[in-house]
Amino acid sequence: MSLRMAVRPFFANHSRIWANYSLFLSKQTTLTHQISYKFKLAEARQVLCVCASTSSAPRTMSFEYPEARRDETVVDDYHGTLIKDPYRWLEDPDSNETKEFIEAENKITRPYLNACPVKDDIHERLTELWNYPKYSCPFRRGDRYFFFKNTGLQNQNVLYVQDSLDGEARVFLDPNTLSEDGTIALSGSRFTEDGATFAYGLSASGSDWITIHLKDVATGKDYPEVLEKVKFASMSWTKDHKGLFYSRYPDQTGKTDGSETEVNRDQKLCFHRLNTPQKDDVIVVEFPEEPLWRIGAEVTDCGKYLIVTPVRDCRDNLLFFAELNDYNVTGKLPLTQIVHKFEADYEYITNEGSVCIFRTNKNAPxxxxxxxxxxxxxxDNWQTLIPEHPTDVLDWASAVDGDKLVIHYVRDVKSVLQLHSAETGDMIQTFDLPVGSVVGFSGKKEQTEIFYHFMSFLTPGVIYHVDLSKKPYDPTVFREVKVKGFDGSQYEAKQVFYSSKDGTKVPMFIVSKKDLPRDGSNPALVYGYGGFNINIQPSFSVTRVVFMQHFNGVVAIPNIRGGGEYGERWHNAGRLLNKQNVFDDFQAAAEYLIAEKYTKPSLITIQGGSNGGLLVAACINQRPDLYGAAIVQVGVLDMLRFQKFTIGHAWTSDYGSSDNETQFRNLIKYSPLHNIHVPDDERPEYPATLVLTADHDDRVVPLHSLKFIAALQHAARNSRQKRPLLARVDTKAGHGGGKPTTKIIDENTDILCFMTQALGLKFVK
Structure with a gap:
């Protein structure tokens, strides 16, 4: 029986829908040979139940999910505890069975999203608002200024050059010309000090792997060599402008395009001489006895030293230095070790002679x-230049104008920018800022000007310029961004502090239209992260604007523990055995919004990516009753095996590892994959859930999302689960970095469509 005949009975009395779907099937002849009938039949039912429903009420029909094979024989012994892993086969991204599963998932998800009655309105409005010019801070290298710009809807930002700040800007490097679909992106770059040569990394399809290219700035032509097998790389030029230190991985068997899952190991620090082939590069630093270390390096401002910073996980580093008496490096560098234990962070800022300034949290959270x-x-000989502030977090520092430092603090999640003396540490002045974030900065020790880029929830961007050769040091607006169709005065952003389960006060930003009714009738989008010492500060988001403007939505950003908003103490309170605090904080944020009548559970969508994907997935397991919908983006979801793939081993500093019995006992309590329940009379159904991943995500490999959605759908089958549990697997995309604008808009359209369908939201034009 043909495929078309097999699915035809499900479209009885729906001739118009069948006509469209039949046309679609006729174009899928090659695909039909790869995917089983059971997947196609499930898809047919799905298309029917979605397309036949036209009301604005939440879609609560039963879903026919793909029946992914369960291999009950796969069992692991964790310290005497036997754990089944029936979807282990989904860890192989190259198997036909995995590819069929992905196709089947997309085939039931796509119709549901496409059936959203306001999909075109959402996509059109996102595109319209996204079409505004975006700029980076200008930065001077040699005698020229450079800056990044996106005219609005370009897939990738373009690097421009100009001879003076008011001179004509010319295109210097346009990544949009490197691929038709915009999936080749600039990823990391470094100019020589004289601005004569430009080293730049290119990433394809969102992978963390890059190739380093070298460009002559005057002619615009690339040198012939290309540096390959590069990932998580530092790049630093010698002061003769001819040699580049960079970190790379050795050749490995199999592919290295971002779709593989092998552990990244044995990174080396190499030295490349300009205009020579990569095969002539020499290894200058390696730690063969520590294959999982990653090696950072920076040539000091004076050019006499190389600072080497090995890191094992995602926090703490060792500290070495080597003297660079001759820039013609020919082999291993003799290292002097300064820091011998992984117990704190050390970041080089600048130096005068042999005296270096470092930012550290050693004895200073x-x-x-x-x-x-x-x-x-x-x-014993270290000296404190700027002491730890009792409440504000010293986020970064940069040397400028010879003897000065620009210091960025985070105070209650808001940016504070100051100018200090590099000699005494004394504060010279504070640059006044509204409530928001400094998202960009440029300035060099040998230069007398700085630029900084300010942004907030309601401010798309303002770039300020300060001339440090003239007193007073008054900032002037260099460039201000406006978004057509957005009036920030119609909205309000405020910060509240709510109590978590254990009484800890947690800050949260709440953004919405002014005078929105507080009667529990508003849809709410709650976004969280809570990990790896990362700050979630105010930023401008077109998608959130559309949600507030056209759905009368409330956006909430709780700054939960595990992040770095209050320094290492806040981070430590949400990592390892304290990870449950992160979930408690997030759940308490939703409870606050409900208690204060901003919204109600059936109208709350929670969203998070990567570590935030773990957050969202853990919370829907623990409190499914608290949310109406969940968006799980590129999440870490198998907490027992994450360390076995690509760079996952580095995350043990935040999560721990199942190899350790105490940490295993903690991980198994919240691991999203291992805490899925069957919705029944005692346990509520899951909120509508959309799991997103991509085929070239080599940061959090897709197997996390695939195993999770397979297990979630299995639990929902023949249960009281009515809300949709779907997956969206993108192609030629990765963890998020370098994603072209078209893909970003399409993804956010799908997210808003999913929320509209699942919660019965209304689009207000």
Whole structure:
């Protein structure tokens, strides 16, 4: 029986829908040979039940999910506890069975999203609002200024060059010309100090793998060599402008295009001489006894030293230095070790002679600046330049104008920008800022001007310029971005502090239209992260604007524990055995919004990506009654095996590892994959859930999402689960970095369509 005949009975009395779907099937002849009938029959039922429903009420029909094979024989022994892993086969991205499963998932998800009656309105409005010019801070290298710009809907930002700040801007590098679909992106770059040569990384399809290219700035032509097998790389030029230190991985068997899952190991620090082939590069630093370390390196401002910073996980690093007496490096560099234990972060800022300034959280959870004399590097000789602030987090520092430092603090999740003396540490002045974030900065020690880029929930972007050669140091607006069709005065953003389960006060930003009724009738989007010492500060988002403007939505950003908003203490309170605090904080945020009558559970959507995907998935397991919908983006979802793939081993600093019995006992309590329940009379159904991943995500590999959605759908089958549990697997995309604008708009359209369908939202034009 043909495929068309097999599915035809499901479209009885729906001739118009069948005509459209039949046409679609006629174009899928090659695909039909790869996918089983059971998947296609399920898809047919899905198309019918979605397309036949035209009301604005939430879609609560029964779903026919693909019946993914369960292999009950796969069992792991974790310290005496036997754990089944029936979807282990989905860990192989190259198997036909995995590919068929992905196709089947997309085939039931796509009709549901496409059936959203306001999909075209959402896509059109997102595109319209996205079409505004976006700029980076200008930065000077040599005698020229450079800046990034996107005219609005370009897939990738374009790098421009100009001879002076008011000179004509010319295109210097346009990544949009490198691929028809915009999936080749600039990923990391470094100019020589004289601005004569430009090293830049290119990533394809969102992968973390890059190739480094070298461009002559004057002619615009690339040098012939291309540096390959590069990932998580530092790039730093010698002061003769001819040699580049960079980190790379050795050749490995199999593919390295971002769709593989093999562990990244044995990174080396290499030295490349300009205009020579990569095969002539030499390894200058390696730690063969520590295959999982990643090696960072920076040539000091004076050019006499190379600072080497090995890191094992996602926090803490060791500290070495080597003297660069000759820039013609020919082999291993003799290293002097300063820091011998992984117990704190050390970040090089600048130096005068042998005295270097570092940012560190050693004995300072909110960070401080210290001086280390490389002639006498023992810790007993370290000096504090800027002490730890009792409440504000010293987020970054940059040397400018010879003897000054620009310091960025985070104070209650808001940016504070100050100018300090590099000699004494004394504060010279504070640059006044509204409530928001400094999202960009440029300035160099040998330059007398700085630029900084401010953004907030309601401010798309303002770039300020400060001339440090003239007093007073008054900022002037260099460039201000406006978004046509958005009037920030119609909205309000406020910060509240709510109590978590254990009484901890947690800050949260709430953004919405002014004078929105507080009667529990508003849809709410709650976004969270809570990990890896990362701050979630105010930023401008077109998607959130559309949600507020056209759905009368409330956007809430709780700054939960695990992040770095209050320094290492906040981070430590949400990692390892304290990870449950992160979920408790997030759930308490939703409870606050309900108690304060911003919204109600059936109208709450929770969203998070990567570590935030773990957050969302864990919360729908623990409190499914609290939310109406969930968006799980590129999430870490198998907490027992994450360390076995690509760079997952680095996350053990936040999560721990199932290899450790105590940490295993903690991980199994919240691992999203291992805590899925069957909705029944005692346990509520899951909120409508959309799981998103992509085929070239080599950060959090797709197997997490695939195993999770397979297990979730299995639990829902023949249960009281009515809300949809769907997956969206993108192609030629990765973890998020470098994603072209067209894909970003399409993805956010699908997310808003899913929320509209699942919650019965109304689009207000």
């Amino acid at each position: 909110n960070y401080r600046l210290i001086k280390i004399d490389l002639r006498h590097p023992h810790e």
